[in-house]
Amino acid sequence: MQFQKPALSQRQEMRLTPQLLQSIQLMTLPLQELQLRVQEELETNPALELVSEAPSLSLNERDDSGDDYDYFENSSDPGYSPGASFQGDEEGKRNFLEGALSRPESLHEHLLWQLRLQPISEREFRVGELLILNLDDNGFHQEPPDLLVSDDDRPLLKPLMDTIRTFEPVGCCTADFRESLLVQAGLMVDPPPKLQEIVGNHLEKLERGHHHEVAQALAISLEEVQEALEALRSLTPYPGRMFSSDAAGYVIPDLLLKREEGQFLLVLNDEQIPVLGVNPFFSRVATGDNREARKFAGRGVREAQWFIQGIQQRNETLLRVARAILEFQRDFFLKGKKHLVPLTLKDIAFELNVSESTVSRITNGKYIQTEWGIFELKHFFSNRVAGAGPGGAQYSKEGVKEIIREILEEQDSQGKRFSDQKLADLLAQRGIKIARRTVAKYRSELKISSSYER
Structure with missing residues (x-):
């Protein structure tokens, strides 16, 4: 027969309190997401209030301190009439903005416009439209x-594909880059001899520099091979990439690094x-006599205080990590990208006496503006590449990539095309x-084509 009896046991365990969990979440947020998180908290917690926010300028605001100035008098907008005012003229404002905003023509739109100019039947147009809409960005x-x-419509495919391939940009509506090059080579006026045969069967040999073969x-x-290569x-x-409509991604830097008087x-x-604070009314109610009101207001005040402390801790940790990175990567900030030295999360964590996970969270998605450009803080962590310089100098992976970029830009400007082996030498x-x-891998990561493609 089994019996139950009370027993004491001692153990250690780690539990995430709501404050700690919120602090970790705030630490991972980039600046844009943090702004949204602040707005959500303001809407859900009445005890949290906005003390001040960044000033914004409205299009409807006017400077009444002096005479009106017509900022658009020298504008290139053809629909603008001098003396017209946006004040009280919403239709005029809407027309102006519609004329000012535009988007580039896509590859599909450009090809469909050319297809409409062809003397073809409605059935052929429908098949051609399907072919065009099936194309990717390339x-x-x-x-x-x-x-x-x-x-029934398959007999129309080949003649329509042949037609679309002659549209600008030439070589679209193909299976891959090799077929596209074959089409372009076939449409060249007075092409070099054997050009299409070289494209079809010997591209890899040309890329490796095996011209003799x-x-x-x-x-x-060999002169004819070189002529074909130039073609x-x-x-x-x-x-299709010349019509790429990928929107540019914009980031707001969390940090700004400036140099003043050598420092x-x-x-x-x-x-x-925005600057946040605790609502004074809720603070008074939280210490009042009404038990229910005190309980409700007290919970809101505590959550507001936790949220404010979480943002402060995020900012303090971000500054500490950025200062440590600045010390480790001082040559980068002084001399440029190729002077990036090897650095790991463990190095920063040891320097600041924090965990590597904390460093990882605070650097992910956070950006710093420098005189060399805007970089994610993760950019400054780079693996070591063994060197054979004095004392066995160590180079960072990113530093080596910048050296490769520098060599290629210098040599390409002189008309030289270095192979990966030459770069390694x-x-x-x-x-x-x-x-x-490894050189080929770094070159690919830099989005630089091979010596043949260049």
């Missing part, structure tokens, strides 16, 4: 064209965050010994 098929139409395989001279460089492997000044961008001369495939 101008290539997303789905096989045979799947787009019924069996190509010349031998096609029974042509290829004038073509566009991804023709660095690190400033927190707190103007984007040049880096070795600078005391940076990395393999050719």
Whole structure:
């Protein structure tokens, strides 16, 4: 027979209090998301109030201190009439804004406009429209064209694809970059000999610089191979990209680094965050005689205080981590991108006596504005690349990538096209010994094409 009896046990466990959980959540938020979080808290907690916020300028506000000035008198807007006022003229304001705002033409729109100019039937136009709308941003098929139409319309596919491929940009409506280059080469006026055969069968050899093998395989001279190579460089492997309509991403830097009189000044961008406080009325009610009102107001006041403290802790931690990064990466901020030194989360965590997870949270999605540009704080953490310089110097991965970019920009401006192996040799001369495939990987991450494609 089993019996139950009381027993004492001792153990350690870690529990997240609501305050700690909220503090961690606030620490991970980028500036834009923190602004939204503050707005949500103001709407849900009446004990939290807005003390002050960043001033904003309205289009309807006027400076009455002097005479009116016509700011748009020298505007390039053709619909503007001197003397017209936006005050009380909402229709005029709407027309002006509609004329001022525009968006670029997409690849699909540009191709469809050209398709409408063709002397084709309505049925052919419908098939051509399906083909165009099936293209990705590069101008290539997303789905096989045979799947787009019924069996009855399949005979129309090839002639319509041939037509669309001649539209600007030339080479769209193809399967991949190789087929696109073949189409462009076929439409060239007076192309070099064997150009299409080179595109179809010998691109890889050209990319590796094996010109002799190509010349031998096609029974042509090295001069003719070089002529074909120059012609290829004038073509566009991804023709649709010139119509790319990807919207630019904008970030608001959390920090600003300036140099004044030879000293660095690190400033927190707190103007984007409104100043918050606890509502005095709720504070009085929280200490009053009414029990129910005191309970309700007290809970709101505590949550408001926790929220304010969470934002303060976020900002303080962000500044501490940024100052530590500044000390480790001082050469970067003084001399430029290629002077980025190896740095890990563990280095900063040890310096500040905090956990690596805290450093990871506070640097993720946070940006700093410097004289070299705006960078995410994560950018300053880079792995080591072994060097063979004096004392076995160490280089960061990002620093090596910037050196590669610098070499390629300098040599490309002189008309030279260095292969990945040549780049590896040049880096070795600078005391940076990395393999050719590593050079190719870094070049790809920099979004720089190979020597053949350049």
